[in-house]
Amino acid sequence: MSTPSLEQRWPRDHYLSGGFRLRDWLLTTDHKRIGWLYFASITFFFFIGGIAALLIRLELITPGGDLLSPDTYNQMFSMHGIIMVWFFLIPSIPNTLGNFLIPMMIGARDLAFPKLNLLSWHVYTIGALFVVLTVLLGAVDTGWTFYTPYSTLFTETAVLAAATGVFVVGFSSILTGINFMVTLHKMRAPGMSWMRLPLFAWATYATSLIMILATPVLSITLLLIAVERLFGIGIFDPALGGDPILFQHLFWFYSHPAVYIMILPGMGVVSELITCFARNSVFGYKSMVISIMAIALFGFLVWGHHMFVAGQSMYAGVMFSLFSFLVALPSAIKTFNWTATLYRGRILLTAPMLYAFSFIGLFTIGGLTGIILAAMAIDVHVHDTYFVVAHFHYIMVGGMVTAYLGGVHFWWPKMTGRMFSELWSKVAALALFIGFNLTFFPQFILGYLGMPRRYHEYPADFQLLNVMSSLGAGALAIGYLLPLVYLTWSLFRGKPAGANPWGATGLEWQTSSPPPKHNFVQIPRVSEPPYAYRNQDQETTG
């Protein structure tokens, strides 16, 4: 490593220097720039989905339906779910941070298929914009799950267009997954053996595996819906002896594994943050890797836990329940390992670390309530209530979105070459934690008391908890808006970060910030296991 004074100098030639015409962005094949394209797209979709969420929470402040009509309410939660799941959360960490970091973490110049990578972004953005438009104009009201026969035979809204759009976006997922997997298999730098991969790379690998194994099944399912609406070819039509439950099986065969697409990358990010700011090598690297892969594979055996009361056989239910309990084990192992990594570490309470702590706490609550839901007898009581809503938000928002923001803060200096405001970033992390719990904890209680999801009215008894939840949503919104402000500000005014402001290990920190076009002046050779923090203050440069 060179001396700090040298590194503090802004690198003369880097991937952002030169080329700020539109076509330098829209036609770039540089994985780092494509990462930025995804940042722009998913941030846009996140705020559209967020507006829908705020409207929902506003409606629910009072027991009666006053702000939105029942139909509009249905459209709002459909739009919220469709956008947040498919156009924000699934591409969130993999396509932004993953795009940016995977080649750098393994010492490669780019992904294996840079043009395909660009194509993925175009497919994703055009498909997603199309869906948002059709959902807005065509008033889709099926929820993000498109359950038949409502979606095929009854609703008169633009389900055909929406399903087609989600189908198209699925190809972007598949292409990205293939790209990452081939890259991780074939393009690791000399000495970067599998057991030296950073856990973020492992998590991305597992995520990609799920993307390519599960997404095609969703594609065909959506295609069948489209075909039924377009040509009248009924595959799930009960009048012909078709089975709507079959649709649910196919849908959840994708969508349960997909919930792991929405958490594994977050686990990967948090592993990087915890090790760096505890200045400690990760506890149980191998068990972490095995857990990641176990989650990815066993996640394929539990989809029926969404259908306990849908009419599947009791014996199937018993097996799905059992496997669901088992799939929680590797998640628990990971949580223990993060905690053990903190033990005797030198903990630095930076903003990324605060996000990481939030993640661990919120993910634990989300996971434990998942186990409650996986118990069949209890699920009969709480299925389709706000308890389920709270469960998955604790994991998807409390876990994944928090990890995403933690990761964005952690790698921001690398991506932009600039530091952001320490104070404001900590305020934002805190606002997020408080706002989140205020929003979603009351929903556990509401659900347990019997408030069903997807209704625009409720009995007056539930009002207090609903008001708390809506207030929390306001605080949460501040937690999300603040970073937008100070991070943008830092782009212009932040002080230069230098190559390695956090004193982190990992190849991405060995190159300048922002990195040169092909990441490394010379392809690095790896001779150490990951996380070689020696439990002492690393030299920070810059």
Add this chain to the structure above:
Amino acid sequence: MPTATKTRKPLGDQGPVAEQFETMGQQRDANRLGMWMFLGTELLLFGGLFGAFVTYRVIHAEGFAEAAGHLDLTLGALNTALLLTSGLTMALTEQMSRAARPKATFWLLVATIAIGALFIVIKGHEWYKEYQEQLMPVLGLPFSYPGEQPEQAELFFNFYFVMTGLHALHMLVGLGVLGVIATVAWRWRNPPRIARQVQISGLYWAFVDVIWVIVFSLLYLSRV
């Protein structure tokens, strides 16, 4: 027409390596692995459909078996034979392109395309026949089924059109790709590159073959 003079350019010349790769070997491996993975996803795409069909085939065993009897087994078998033959010509194309023989490569590609096109024509003819027999429950067309369980038969024919249609779509994509490669092979500029492209598209073509064999067994062969 590829000219004979360009024929025996040695394959040692590997052409430029794409900038993200270190060696041509790495690039070739990456491309091949990428294609295999893509085919895996395609298999799963059809897999969902096959899984759904098999489920119904078990639930509605009699109705489906009887409905299958209304498909034209002869034409289906003929198409199977054709497609397998095109698999052979494609495999030979690969050999020839690796041996750097432009003429043979080009004409074998043309043969593959011709057989593939013939398959589509026969398939179209079959669909037309079913349309005439009112066995096409698509777009509200009349469906008059002579057998016992018309609802289940309709479900069967729904699957039939989705499966064969999706397969035909894949065939058309394959034919397009082969057409492009045939023009590239005609010009014969960069033989190693052509050999790689033929190999990758040959994988895809073999996949389309395999899918058809499954479609054929599920739809045509599992009859009473």
